[in-house]
Amino acid sequence: MSPPISTRFAEALAGWPPPVLDPAGPYAQQITILAWALIAVGVIVTLIVALFVGIALWGDERTKRRLGGERLIWAGGVAFPVVGASRVESRHHR
Numbered sequence: 352m353s354p355p356i357s358t359r360f361a362e363a364l365a366g367w368p369p370p371v372l373d374p375a376g377p378y379a380q381q382i383t384i385l386a387w388a389l390i391a392v393g394v395i396v397t398l399i400v401a402l403f404v405g406i407a408l409w410g411d412e413r414t415k416r417r418l419g420g421e422r423l424i425w426a427g428g429v430a431f432p433v434v435g436a437s438r439v440e441s442r443h444h445r
Contacts (some may be wrong), residue, residue: 403418406418
């Protein structure tokens, strides 16, 4: 005969919460740092996008011409991510 459900449930939860979800666990500080870094990057990206949308909607023609075109696409869409990723990668291997 199998043990009662309450015993099996208690055995299943014996190691709960796992260390990653424990707010005072061994990984709490690293997760907090990662969370704040992700929040900061998200805020920065949102502000940059909002700035460019504002320029596109309400900017003067001179600014639009200066920021438009292929140069900004190559700089912001290719060069910036490559440089950023390589910096992260170089810090990771130290």
